[in-house]
Amino acid sequence: MEDSGGRPGSVFDEMVMPDGKPRPGMESLAEWMVTVPRNLLKARQSEAEALFRRIGITFAVYGEGGDPERLIPFDVIPRILLAEEWDVLARGLEQRVRALNMFLHDVYHDREILAAGRVPERLVLLNRAYTPEMHGVDVAGGIYTHIAGIDLVRTGPEDFYVLEDNTRTPSGVSYMLQNREVMMRLFPELFNGQSIAPVERYTDDLHETLRSVAPPACDGEPTVVVLTPGLYNSAYYEHSFLADKMGVELVEGQDLFVRDNRVYMRTTHGPQRVDVIYRRVDDAFLDPLAFRPDSALGVPGLLNVHRGGGVTIANAVGGGIADDKAIYMYVPEMIGFYLGETPILKNVETFWCARDDDRAYVLDHLDDLVVKEVAGSGGYGMLVGPKATPEERTAYAERIKADPGEFIAQPTLALSTCPTFVADGYAPRHVDFRPYVLVGADKVRLVPGGLTRVALKAGSLVVNSSQGGGTKDTWVLSRDTVAPGGETSDA
């Protein structure tokens, strides 16, 4: 359970055992990798890029100049998870996301977990992500986080750790779907003779989930829309992709308006009522009357309708309090407190610099630790101790001392590697994993798969696309491939 720093000898490769043989279940992919000609792989890799470019799957990197519509590199070697591994993850993810939702309901209602002293009160109530406007508000089905992206890393055969929870507007699911689509198109032969669990039903599941949380005021069929900040947003492609696949309107703030405590969209037929908004706009920009008055992306009066039960906003306003990097430390507590269960997924050991002991330890061990800003995301503003120069560490230490509550630190984990196609053949590269959990009023839905991000630079542990990471298709092999006669998983 304890992990040493990223020394090469201790790194777990997900496909190849130390003796060079493929792990059970991965034989056929390993064999294919040996037999497929290099130049064919190279040709397919550039074909994949052309496909992505043509479909328009690009993302924007802020403040770097260059091509504003950039591609995320795609690696043609898939990453495999076995059915029994996935089963454990699926149960762990469902458990975790249920607890996160119960936590959100609790902190915006009776605050039992704070009263019981299981989570420090000031960490919640003084948190920037805590939204007092949501106190006492009943959201449909009691659900705050309808779409959660949980970032996992792996360090050993059975060692999966949650790195962070994304309970606001997790992105990237379109890559999960398009990666599969492109793999099936480029390597149909790979899919013959293996039982790879399909992920295509994600968008249907998403639509079902959103329809299940229609607000109390909605009578009849709920109208669902996707709310985007607009076409200059880095994830605009994903917003339009999801709207298109669900067959619902992709709206901007200017398309919506509030009247008589309901939300309407302006259509060529006149106003049409909207019941559920899958928003990809941050809380601060959602409603200029309630939050940032300069926001042109929001809908004036939206929060009031949300509070009055006239519309469901997914994910609910104020959900960010559950994915704060300091709150993260208490998720195992939440699972015990609300569900009376033992956490299935492990947390990474985390030091919070607001605590004196932790801060002293962190400042003493900066060269072993990864330090992150509590409110940061996207790999920006973090310090990877072992890779940083002494000057960078000294400068970062000053930042920590100036504002200790804003920083957490974690040991550098020996992230697992997967074989990746590089210029001179295959090489192990570090990966992480983001599955998407959908929480409806009726049930929790999970498609067997997720987004695997891969650090393309040798030795790098940073997988964020904004920092030069790529993606891989992720296969969950059905049980019948692995253990004939076994029970087929439904997940």
Added chain:
Amino acid sequence: MLSRTAASLYWMGRYMERAENLARYLEAGYRIGQMADWAGGGTRNEWSSFALAAACEEGLLTKHGEATLDSVIAYVGLDEDNPSSIHACLKAARTNGRAVRTALTGEMWESLNDTWLEFDRHWHPSLRQDNLLNFLDWVRTRSTLFRGAMRGTMLRDDAFFFVNVGSFIERADSTARILDVKYHILLPPGESLGGSMDYYQWSTVLRTVSALGSYHWVYRESIKPWLVAELLILREEMPRSLRHAMSQVKRYLDAIAEGHGQRHPCQRRAGQLYAQLCYDQIEDVFQNGLHEYLGNFIARNNALGQEIARDFHF
């Protein structure tokens, strides 16, 4: 359909058509300008009358001081700040298209996108007097390609109807303005109405709307001003005529209304405009003055555009 989506489709159609017509327009000005000093011996500058007809005289003069071929290329071809430049139109067509990507077919998007990229990378830095005609040809070809992609691949539903309403409103406006250029361009001294210069100018107007061949096919006569005007205003079979454009506007507005099961005020206005074009005779047009007739049409067509925006909550 979202009103914003409808508006984007409508404006995408309008801007693509406007880019094409600006190119046609510039070509008319260029060809007439080339002939201008042929008879009189001196240098004549027709670009200010061109700019007057193109309704961009004020902006052009403010920015460049005088109307010359170079300043017209800079202002009408390349100026991003002039909302009626080819540059601004191609960019606006692409931006509107990008905002409604999922309502477009792949071919349509690719044609818009490639057009913009080629303009931005190739033509924008290289456009000069000596390759102006190549450029104008290129603009027309790209517009034709876009139209072909739209007609060949797009589902016949509201999205298609709104693109076409925009295109034909714009085309009606442009043809009226192109025809009006002739009014603004004076004949050189010593040239008489019906003389060879006059003839050349009218035939240039026809060429500009790709109608020289059609003219001879329809009338089998030498070029007469009132017949040119009749062809471009009143003939239904002439695809760039006011009457044809208005019949298409009416047709697509009706199709939208049928889908909605509800009539809109803009249909009535479009119907009135179309009916008048059906029943007017060319004698009536000239009796009251061609320029006045065209000016009146442009104003009413413009009001129709505003009515459409109101009815569909753009």
